[in-house]
Amino acid sequence: MSIEYLNSCWQKANAALKDSQNFRKPILYFRNNREQNIRLDFSTNDYLGIRHDARIIESGYCAAMRNGAGTASSRMVLQTDDNLLELEDYFSKSIGLAYSLYFSSGFMANIALFDALSTFMFDEENLSQELFVDHRCHASIYLGFRNSKIKSTIFRHLDFENLEQKLKQSSARAKIIVIESLFSMDGDYFDAVQLNHICEKYNANIIIDETHSIGLQRAGSYLAEHIFLKKYIIAIVSGCGKALGVAGGFISTDYHELKLRIMQKAKPLIYSTAAPPFVVGALLQSLKIIFSDEGDCKRIKLIENIEYLKNKILCLIENNKKFCLNINDLKVHRSHIFPIIFGENLLVLNKVSELLKCGILVKEIRPPSVPRGTARLRVILRSDHSKRDIDELLENIV
Incomplete structure (x- = not known):
């Protein structure tokens, strides 16, 4: 039978991962804390230590009691949580961009953004654009741009000389540099001044994933700390499960037409049930604490x-x-x-x-x-x- 063949293949692959010590097993965090008496945690992404804050939990609870455990609909069919627009507006104002849209995770926000940037199925739409992606960007970015089928070029990690060589060779009318403000494996930031110079020199724009820096820096975001980049920003993606202490992700932009395009085209927004009221209420309270x-x-x-x-x-x-x-x-x-x-x-x-x-x-x-x-x-x-x-x-x- 086909399933027996597939099961055998899966078993061999899993065995190979175990042999190379690459097999992943989730840690039962709370059980481990109890049974192994964990006193010090240097593993979670709760950078500001707020995910257990009683105010955040209470705000989520109140929102759920008011609007229900779930939303029972895609927001493009029926938006049943009145807090969601308030959440998006509050986040936009906090980071200094005009518009934000909320997604179930930062991963899905990246998928949605590149889906929206890809070509509509219109005969007359033939976009001349090319993405230039740092090769250590997150897996969600890779999955996003590959699914989008937008022409994409990888440059060596934070090697801006290599990036310039790639930009020189491009004939695209829209050159878009895709980068993370803070890379989570090595803990390194990109050089904002140097990237600003490159954008000016090559008439390029930027997409920044701020997932590991949002809520941090002295100003609360990498963009706010380097506001001179704003004129080159197409969009910023911000995951909400790290310093923000809850879940989800935002796409933020100053371009109303891009916001509309995401709403018309991005499948993770159109075909997903909207965020649970608990998460929306909790996240709104989290933002009020963080940007204070x-x-x-x-x-x-x-x-x-x-x-x-x-x-x-x-x-x-x-x-x-x-x-x-x-x-x-x-x-x-x-x-x-x-x-x-x-x-x-x-x-x-x-x-x-x-x-x-x-x-x-x-x-x-x-x-x-x-x-x-x-x-x-x-x-x-x-x-x-x-x-x-x-x-x-x-x-x-x-």
């Missing part, structure tokens, strides 16, 4: 933690040359993501187990998420970590 003085205090605390860990690691490297980070210049490192390279999968898995026995949770990252031979611990700082927490982490890693 309280949020500023959390961001300042996170920046202090980054500087503290960075300086501790510099001292460690000075005393232990084998201690390796995948950071080109640690002295100017600005992000809350610190990748500690072990190389082999088995080595990093053993270290994760050792740390768990000490009550410390840090997750390993293995191929294909990162290049072969660069398996790593990804240490993620949060604003609610203390200096003592960071000291204990380093004592157990080294």
Whole structure:
């Protein structure tokens, strides 16, 4: 039977992944916390430590009690949650763009954006456009532009000389650079000044995925910190499951026609049930906290933690040359993501187990998420970590 053949193929593939220590198994986070007495968590993306905030949970609960557990419809058929437009408007004003549309995840927002940018099935629409994509962009971006069938060119990670070479060779009328503000595997930001110069020189525009930086920086977003890029921005995608502490994703733009095109063309918007009222209500409250003085205090605390860990690691490297980070210049490192390279999968898995026995949770990252031979611990700082927490982490890693 066909299914027996397929099942045999699946079994072999899974066995090969297990043999190479690349087989993925989800961690039961809350059960592990109880059973293994996890005291310190350096693995979650809750960068500002707000996902358990009672105000956020209560706002979600109130929205669900008012509008129901679910929406029972695509928003393009029947919009049943009156909070959704308020949420989108609030987010747009917070980041300084005119329009935002909310999706069930940042992943689906990227799929929707590139779907909207692709050619309509009109005989007369023949778009002259080309995407230039950083090769370490998220899987959702790759899936999005490949599905869209828009002409796409990959440039080496944050290698803007390589990007310029590709731009010079393009004859497209619309050249669109696709990049992440903060890359989550290496914890590196792109150089905004250099990218601004390239856009000016080649008449190019930008799509930025802000998923790992939204809510952070001193101003609450990478765009707000580098406002001079705004004139080149086509759209920004912002995931809501990291610093924002809830779920979903936004596409934001200053172009009304693009917003309309997304609503008319993007399948994840048209054919998906709209977001549950609980999520919309919780996220709206989360944004009100993050884009406030309280949020500023959390961001300042996170920046202090980054500087503290960075300086501790510099001292460690000075005393232990084998201690390796995948950071080109640690002295100017600005992000809350610190990748500690072990190389082999088995080595990093053993270290994760050792740390768990000490009550410390840090997750390993293995191929294909990162290049072969660069398996790593990804240490993620949060604003609610203390200096003592960071000291204990380093004592157990080294």
